[in-house]
Amino acid sequence: MPPQKCAARGGPPPPSAPSYATVSEVVLKIIKHYHEEGQGSEVVQGVLLGLVVEDRLEITNCFPFPQHTEEDADFDEVQYQMEMMRSLRHVNIDHLHVGWYQSTYYGSFVSRALLDSQFSYQHAIEESVVLIYDPIKTAQGSLSLKAYRLTPKLMEICKEKDFTPEGLKKASIAYENMFEEVPIIIKNSHLINVLMWELEEKSAVSDKQELLNLSSSNHLEKSLQLLMDRVDDMTQDIVKYNTYSRNLSKQQQQKHQYLQRRQQENAQRQSRGEPSLPEEDITKMFKPPQAPPRMDTLLIAGQINTYCQNIKEFTSQNLGKLFMAEALQGHSS
């Protein structure tokens, strides 16, 4: 995987959303971390260190969170982080906390846990990002590393903790604008670049390349499976919401009827010269049903979106390959 040559990104970014540069060291560290500790659907996490330079966030270093085991349940993570950062400062390495990274399993990362922790990061350190590393895709030949931030809108909602349908509607937030992806530029030091060139020269990679290998069915199947699970969740949520809105409208109707009756009665009383009935607290009589929180639904929608993107990407590649194969075959025969 030849590291990209890089340049700092120009353009006028919004002040709180800088573009990012990472250093290959960080990428390699993350990959190493996953290969050492992560297996299957297990997820590895770690802390990113770096500093903000102009409109860029330069991530220069990282260290992993230790794996949780049953024995050390009372392990203090914060303590560990502080300890690590202090140690790093002693050896004069960038020690500013600028976010965290996480591996993912077939692109399933849009979850409540991620939202919560990213929110707390972004709340504390404004410029922090989350780096998502997809080991499976990487293993297939294309490095998959994405950086995400919460949009300002979502930040506000999370601050207010208002996940009711109305709240979300007011904030006009949808799954598309929950996260914003930040472009990544991988920048290596010149020494590394030189090494890379040298390695490329030396490497005895065979010329025979399996260009047309589809090798996708497993990946696709898995993605479909996961997508299906999410769709099921979504259906459930929708049914829940449906029941809620039906209940709500039923109650509205009752309330309305009640008010009308009361009005009629009052009119009658007035015509008879009696004092009208006192106004009662209607909200007390008709307690609106508990609205189901919508955040999870949004997240599911977001996750479905990611899956769909993944699958689309994959299939479009494969389709291309298929057409190529067809053409080749037609040519040869």
Next chain:
Amino acid sequence: SPEDTKRVVRSTKDKRFEELTNIIKTIRNAMKIRDVSKCLEEFEQLCKAFLKSKTVVDKEGVPTFYIRLLADLEDYLNELWEDKEGKKKMNKNNAKALSTLRQKIRKYNRDYEAEIVRYKESDESEDDKEDDDDDDVGMSPSAFLKKQRAESGVFLQDEEDEEDSDDDEDWGSDSDDSDSESDDDEGKHTSLASRFLKKTTTDEDRRQIEKKKEDKVKKKQDRKLRRVEEDDEEGMEGEGEGEWKKVEGGAPLVKEKRNMFAKGTEINIPVVLKKLNEILQARGKKGTDRAAQIELLHCLAAIAAENNLGEGILVKIRFNIIASLYDYNPNLAAYMKPEMWGKCLDCINELLDILFDNSNIFIGENIAEDSESLAVSDQPFRVRGCILTLVERMDEEFTKIMQNTDPHSQEYVDNLKDESRVCQIIDRLLKYLELKGSTEEICRVYLRRIMHTYYKFDYKAHNRALAGQKGESKSEQDQAENEGEDSSILMDRLCKFIYAKDRTDRIRTCAILCHIYHHALHNRWYQARDLMLMSHLQDNIQHADPPVQILYNRTMVQLGICAFRQGMIKDAHNALLDIQSSGRAKELLGQGLLMRNMQERNPEQEKIEKRRQVPFHMHINLELLECVYLVSAMLLEIPYMAAHEFDARRRMISKQFHHQLRVGERQPLLGPPESMREHVVAASKAMKMGDWKICHSYIINEKMNGKVWDLFPEAQRVREMLVRKIQEESLRTYLFTYSSVYDSISMEILADMFHLELHTVHSIISKMIINEELMASLDQPTQTVVMHRTEPTSLQNMALQLAEKLGGLVENNERVFDLKQGIYGGYFSRDQKGGYQQKQGYQRDYQRDYQRSYR
């Protein structure tokens, strides 16, 4: 059980006697502290208590401790009376009490003079005392007591009777059983001596009858009564209470000679009838000694027989004896004591004897009391009563006895031996009614007979059939067949009569169900099934009463098991599905109550449910039932699962089976199977892989043989059928599961793999191809199956599933949208609605689609 009944008797006795002894204790205490007024008070109470316990005392004789107190108290009072000095010191109250008490006790003790003297001298010589109760009456307790006694007809007359006491000793040494039997005054005597003695007694009675006066009519009855009770007591007291033994052994209670009829009375039918009515009037009244009543009726029957009053009156008395035997237990839930039960059987047998011997007796429920003709004349006897009802009741009592006996005890077996007697009686009654009864009655008695037949496997007929199969000549087989009536022929005859003649739906329903059950039990699957289908019982059984429903459930289960034995797996599964899927098979078959909390069932309901239980010997083995069901489900479900592995809308054939599979999967560590269920689950797993040999070894092995398969009459045949089914279904499963791996497969190899003949494999595969279960074709010359590979791959399947799920999602989504737009939209504010209005056009199109999909 005998223990129980004894305990009951003792408890009433004990209660009374405890009361007495308590009072006596206080009296003795008062005596010690010379508190005469207290003595007087307590003595009066004692007299009352003694009166209350009269029935017990009548049975037991006057208790010694009572006599002892009377004697001691009298002595004590005399002593005080004599002691002038002491008397002077007494306060006024005490002195007054002393004189009253002295008078009272004198008078009172006169009644017990004999006992007191005996107590004092404790020698054998007995004086006989005439009961001179006619002197100064006053309001003394003793007089009161006597009055009471005279009124209730229990009139004590002491008279020396040597024979009687002899008799008594004999009886005392006998067991309870022989007592009751000798009471019957009829065959089956265990002790000839007692019988002989009894005869002489009654002879004596008759001689003395001449000398007796009219007004002493009741005395004999009373004597009999006492005698029996004393005998009972002797039997029961044998185990404890030495005190009682001493009295009875040392000084037998005074026996009086009494007769039911006064001497000189000519014993004729009206007199006996009058007597009978007299006895019957006491029936059902509080405080009537039911045992005594039965005894009296027996005596009456004996007298009637001696005087040759004709069978009419005998039949009538017997009817009443049986009726009062049934009455013995006031509680519906309680069951008859063994001795009562024995008596009851004997009595019914005797009654039938009489009825068979004398064809000129007409009995019937509808003969009015006053139109009876009991006299010996040319005209036939007419007696009111219904023998059928009595026998039906007897049958019910038998069921009750069986229900209340511990099924795992020897006692149960002993009780069960009576079943043949019950059957015998029903058979005799059946013969009798066939001659005399109306069709309705015949139907009823037939049903009884059927009820005693349907659940029994006819081994004789089975063996005959087997022998016939084994190559005996046809004529011989026919001969053997004719030896005795097969239960199937019997069932056929009885049931068909009922089908034709019955007017009440219930009897017919029961008869049909029993008939089906019997067919099913004897492997006549098609007859059973056709009868079930023709009767349309499945449609309306839910309107029947619970016992019939239980019978229906039993029949369905038996039908299912029969289908299984015949290899009709699907039918077996369908028949058993209803019973097994509820998980309450035990309750539905009336074989036990489920544990439930008291909220769901109050004690009253519980009693009713208990009464519905089927006796143990008629139970259907629940494990067998479950095993048959699970194995059927396995044979159906596993190939089905294999065929529809990717089908999102796959339905479960058997929920219960799936439940068992899940339970098996949840097991963290899988050991070798232990229970029947584990065996089936393990076998299912093997079958899923198409491995019939392992499946076979799990289903048929030592353990399963012992638990299930050996319970079938033709175990070997069933096992062979089962192996065959396992092979076939495993082959199907194998093809479903692995067809995608093969391009083509040789049928010979398949036949070899599953130990099936080539043509069977051929037929199975052909069937699968025809049913479009397997996308393949047969290549005849090479005997191979060529797969078409039109089955979607797993990825395609997944995509299909996803599409389906997305469809559901869209549908649900639209529903949400609908709700916003729909009927309730009026309440939303305008501006909110505006957003959607722009999409109206789109929505209308969509809705049409949506509705179409719903239609």
